Amino acid sequence: MSAAVRSIDDALGGGLPAGRLTELVSAVPSGGGQTVVARLLAATQAARQRMALVDGSDGFAPEAVPACVLRHLVWVRCRAPEQAFAAADILVRDGNYAALVIDLRGCAERILRRTPASAWYRLQRAAEGGSVAVLVQTTSPIVPAVAWRLVLDTPLSLADAAAPREAVADRLIVRTERSREQAVESLAG
Amino acid sequence: MNYAVLCVPDFALRALRRSDPGLCGRAVALVEGDGRRARVTEASAEARGVAPGLAATLAMSRCPGITLRQRDPAAEVEAHRLLLAAAFTLSPRVESTRGGCCTVDLRGADPARTEALMRLTAAELAGAGLPARIGAGATPLLASYAAQCAEPVLVVRDPGGFLAPLPLAFAEPSPAQEEILRGWGIGTLGGLTALPKAEVGRRLGTDGVLLWERAAGEAARVLRLVEPARSFAAEWSYEPPVESIEPLFFKLRRFAERVALELRGAGFVAEKLSLTLLLEDETDHRREFRLPEPGADVEGWLRVLNAHLGTVRTDARVAGVRLVAAPARPPEKQDGLFDTGLRDPASFWENIARIAAIVGDDRVGTPAPVDTHRPDAFVLERPAEAVAPPADAPVHPPCGPTLRRFRPPWPVRVVCDAGSPARLEGGRLEGDVRAALGPWRSAGDWWKPQAWSVETWQVELARGGVYQIACAEGGWCVEGMLD
Numbered sequence: 025m026s027a028a029v030r031s032i033d034d035a036l037g038g039g040l041p042a043g044r045l046t047e048l049v050s051a052v053p054s055g056g057g058q059t060v061v062a063r064l065l066a067a068t069q070a071a072r073q074r075m076a077l078v079d080g081s082d083g084f085a086p087e088a089v090p091a092c093v094l095r096h097l098v099w100v101r102c103r104a105p106e107q108a109f110a111a112a113d114i115l116v117r118d119g120n121y122a123a124l125v126i127d128l129r130g131c132a133e134r135i136l137r138r139t140p141a142s143a144w145y146r147l148q149r150a151a152e153g154g155s156v157a158v159l160v161q162t163t164s165p166i167v168p169a170v171a172w173r174l175v176l177d178t179p180l181s182l183a184d185a186a187a188p189r190e191a192v193a194d195r196l197i198v199r200t201e202r203s204r205e206q207a208v209e210s211l212a213g
Numbered sequence: 214m215n216y217a218v219l220c221v222p223d224f225a226l227r228a229l230r231r232s233d234p235g236l237c238g239r240a241v242a243l244v245e246g247d248g249r250r251a252r253v254t255e256a257s258a259e260a261r262g263v264a265p266g267l268a269a270t271l272a273m274s275r276c277p278g279i280t281l282r283q284r285d286p287a288a289e290v291e292a293h294r295l296l297l298a299a300a301f302t303l304s305p306r307v308e309s310t311r312g313g314c315c316t317v318d319l320r321g322a323d324p325a326r327t328e329a330l331m332r333l334t335a336a337e338l339a340g341a342g343l344p345a346r347i348g349a350g351a352t353p354l355l356a357s358y359a360a361q362c363a364e365p366v367l368v369v370r371d372p373g374g375f376l377a378p379l380p381l382a383f384a385e386p387s388p389a390q391e392e393i394l395r396g397w398g399i400g401t402l403g404g405l406t407a408l409p410k411a412e413v414g415r416r417l418g419t420d421g422v423l424l425w426e427r428a429a430g431e432a433a434r435v436l437r438l439v440e441p442a443r444s445f446a447a448e449w450s451y452e453p454p455v456e457s458i459e460p461l462f463f464k465l466r467r468f469a470e471r472v473a474l475e476l477r478g479a480g481f482v483a484e485k486l487s488l489t490l491l492l493e494d495e496t497d498h499r500r501e502f503r504l505p506e507p508g509a510d511v512e513g514w515l516r517v518l519n520a521h522l523g524t525v526r527t528d529a530r531v532a533g534v535r536l537v538a539a540p541a542r543p544p545e546k547q548d549g550l551f552d553t554g555l556r557d558p559a560s561f562w563e564n565i566a567r568i569a570a571i572v573g574d575d576r577v578g579t580p581a582p583v584d585t586h587r588p589d590a591f592v593l594e595r596p597a598e599a600v601a602p603p604a605d606a607p608v609h610p611p612c613g614p615t616l617r618r619f620r621p622p623w624p625v626r627v628v629c630d631a632g633s634p635a636r637l638e639g640g641r642l643e644g645d646v647r648a649a650l651g652p653w654r655s656a657g658d659w660w661k662p663q664a665w666s667v668e669t670w671q672v673e674l675a676r677g678g679v680y681q682i683a684c685a686e687g688g689w690c691v692e693g694m695l696d
Contacts (some may be wrong), residue, residue, distance in 0.1 A: 058696035086580035193634030
C-alpha cells in the first residue's frame with residue numbers, strides 16, 4: 025500500500041507492507057505525521073480501498089482534508105490508550121481494510137510505556153498473514169520488535185504553508201531507525 | 214449480555230470418548246492412581262452406581278463391563294482447541310479459562326444475533342462430540358454461573374432473579390464461612406445478598422465482602438486473552454499403529470470439525486487441504502487436494518479425503534495422521550462494475566458495533582463536513598457499504614501541513630506586537646513567535662443565541678513547531694498543530 029509520501033515509500037521499498045506493523049515516530053513538533061495520514065487517505069481512496077484511523081487522543085481534523093477523501097474512512101475517536109488498543113485489536117482482524125493507522129501521539133507517554141509488550145505482540149500476530157498495512161504513529165519509539173521504524177525528525181515551517189499538500193509531503197525526510205533487514209542481520213550476527 | 218462462558222461438564226471424560234470411537238455408548242470411568250488406590254474421578258451416564266471418589270475395584274463390582282481409563286492429555290488438548298475455536302466464532306476476545314472452559318468478551322455484539330449464534334455453536338459442539346453449556350451475563354462470573362445451569366444455553370437478563378435461588382456453594386465460601394452462614398439460616402445466594410454488604414463486611418471481614426460480591430455476581434476481572442489459531446493443522450499419533458482405514462476416517466472427521474471452526478473464527482475458508490499419513494517405517498504418504506470451491510464445509514472436505522483414502526495402499530502400518538488446511542479469504546461478494554463493496558459485510562458491521570461499545574456510539578464512523586465555516590464542525594455518519602470512485606480534484610486543493618487538533622484547545626496568553634502574535638505564554642505552550650500568518654476572521658450564526666466569531670493565526674515558534682491559534686470570546690487558545 026503506497027503511502028503517497030515519496031520518502032516513506034522509498035524507505036519501505038514501495039509502500040507500507042501488508043500484514044506488518046510499521047512505526048512512524050514524529051520526533052519533533054510539526055514533523056509531518058499528520059500530512060502522512062492525509063496522503064494515505066488520498067492514496068487509499070484512489071485505490072478504492074478502505075482505511076481505519078484509531079485516534080488515540082482524538083486529534084484528527086476532518087476539515088483539514090478534502091471531503092472527497094473521507095468517505096472511505098472509519099474514524100475511531102478514543103478517550104484513552106486502552107480504548108485505542110482494544111479498537112485496534114478488533115480492526116486488525118477485520119478483512120475489510122487496506123490500511124489501519126493507530127495514532128498514539130498525544131497519549132500520555134507514561135501510560136504507553138506501561139503497555140505490556142504482549143499487547144504489541146498480540147497486535148503483530150493478528151496483523152501477520154492478513155492484508156492490512158498497520159501504521160503506528162508515536163512521538164518516541166515504543167513498539168517492541170517492530171519490523172520497520174521510521175523517524176520524522178525534520179520539522180516543517182510556516183514557509184510550507186502555501187505549498188500544495190503533495191509538495192509538502194515530498195519534502196518530508198524520514199530516517200530508517202530499524203528495518204527487517206537490520207533485525208535479521210542483528211539476529212544472525 | 215457482556216460475557217459468555219463455554220464449559221464442558223466432565224471434560225476429561227468427554228475428550229477421551231470423543232477421541233476413541235470404541236468408547237461410544239459404553240460405560241466408562243476415568244480413574245486416578247494405580248492399583249488399589251485407584252479412584253474414579255469422572256464416570257459416564259452409562260456407568261450406573263459409579264460416582265467420583267469410588268474405588269476402582271468397587272466400581273468394577275457395581276458396574277460389570279465398565280471400562281476404566283486414565284486421562285488422555287492429547288485428547289484433552291484437541292478437545293480444548295475445538296472449544297476455543299467455537300468461542301472465536303462468537304468474538305475475537307477469548308480467554309482460555311481452564312481445560313474445558315473459556316470466557317468470551319461479547320461487549321458490543323448484537324444480543325439477538327449472538328444468542329442465536331450461541332445456540333448454533335452449542336449444537337455444533339454437540340455434533341462434534343463435545344456437548345458444551347453456554348451461559349451469558351453482565352460479568353464473567355455471572356456468565357460462569359449461568360453456564361453451570363444452562364441446558365445448553367442460558368442468557369441471564371435478570372441477575373437478581375437468577376441468582377436468588379442458587380445454592381450458596383456457587384459462590385465458593387470457605388468451610389468456616391459456610392458454617393457461620395448456615396448458623397444464620399442462609400443457604401442461597403439471594404439470602405446472602407439480602408443482607409447489607411457493609412454489615413456482612415463488618416462481621417466476616419474482607420473475605421466476607423468478597424463472598425458477598427461473588428454471591429451478587431459482581432466480581433469483575435480482566436480477561437487474559439488468547440490468540441486465535443494462525444495455523445490450521447491437526448496431528449495425531451496412533452499407539453499402536455493402525456492397519457485399517459476406519460480409525461483414520463474417525464480421526465479425520467474430528468480434525469475437520471475443529472479446523473473448520475478455527476478457520477471460521479479467523480474469517481477464513483480453506484482453499485487447499487494437505488493430508489499426510491506417517492508410516493511405521495518412518496516414511497510418509499502425502500497428498501494435497503485443491504478444493505473445487507474454497508470453503509469450510511466439513512462434509513465436503515471428508516468426501517474428498519475419504520475418496521482418496523479408499524484407494525491408498527501403504528507398505529507399513531499408519532503411526533500418525535496430519536491434516537493441514539491452507540487458509541484463504543472467503544469470496545463473500547462480487548464487486549459491481551463501479552462499486553468496491555465490503556469483503557466481509559457481517560464482520561464489518563459487527564466490528565463497528567463492538568468498537569462503538571468501547572468508545573461510544575457517537576465516536577466511531579465516517580466524518581462528513583457540515584454546512585458551516587465554524588471551526589471543528591463535522592458529523593460522524595454510518596460508514597458507506599461501497600468505496601466510491603475517486604472524485605474530481607477539489608477546486609481549492611489543500612495546501613501546507615495538515616492540522617492536528619488539540620481537543621479541548623489549550624488556553625494560552627498571546628503577547629502581540631503591531632497587531633501580530635509575538636510570543637505565547639502560560640499554559641502548555643510557550644515561546645517566541647518566529648513567523649506568523651493571519652488573521653483569518655470568520656463568524657456565523659449571528660441570528661442565533663449561539664453566535665460565534667473567531668480570529669485565527671498560524672504561528673511558527675522560534676524553538677520549532679507550527680501551531681494554529683485562535684482568539685474567540687473566551688480568549689486565546691491553541692487549536693492544534695500544523696503537522
